Amino acid sequence: MERQKMMMNLSQMAHITRDDLRTKYGLSEQEITDLDQESQRIMGKTIMMIDTALRDESLDAEDRIATGLNFIEWSMQLIEHNFESLVDSKVPKNQLN
Numbered sequence: 003m004e005r006q007k008m009m010m011n012l013s014q015m016a017h018i019t020r021d022d023l024r025t026k027y028g029l030s031e032q033e034i035t036d037l038d039q040e041s042q043r044i045m046g047k048t049i050m051m052i053d054t055a056l057r058d059e060s061l062d063a064e065d066r067i068a069t070g071l072n073f074i075e076w077s078m079q080l081i082e083h084n085f086e087s088l089v090d091s092k093v094p095k096n097q098l099n
Contacts, residue, residue, distance in 0.1 A: 027089050037088060041081045048077035 023029045029037070055061070055069035 028092050029088065033088060037085060040084055044077050044080055044084075048073050 020034060023034050023037075024031075051073045052070040055073065056066050058066060058069070061069065
């Protein structure tokens with residue numbers, strides 16, 4: 003698998019199926035389950051951080067929303083990074099560069 007084919011943006015990640023993870027990316031059921039659980043953990047913490055930001059009375063409404071949106075962006079980048087790191091780890095070292 004070429005590195006270029008593995009790289010994707012967040013909108014593409016939404017369309018990856020469990021079968022894709024197995025067939026295209028070579029992930030085992032355990033790796034898929036671990037990735038899913040970690041993503042759920044990240045999203046749960048993100049929801050709590052967004053809730054805190056939206057309730058922060060020291061910020062005006064615009065800053066509360068901006069902070070919440072930043073938390074969403076960071077969490078999605080972390081999920082994407084975790085996915086790419088796992089897929090990268092599956093590529094034999096002799097195929098890199």
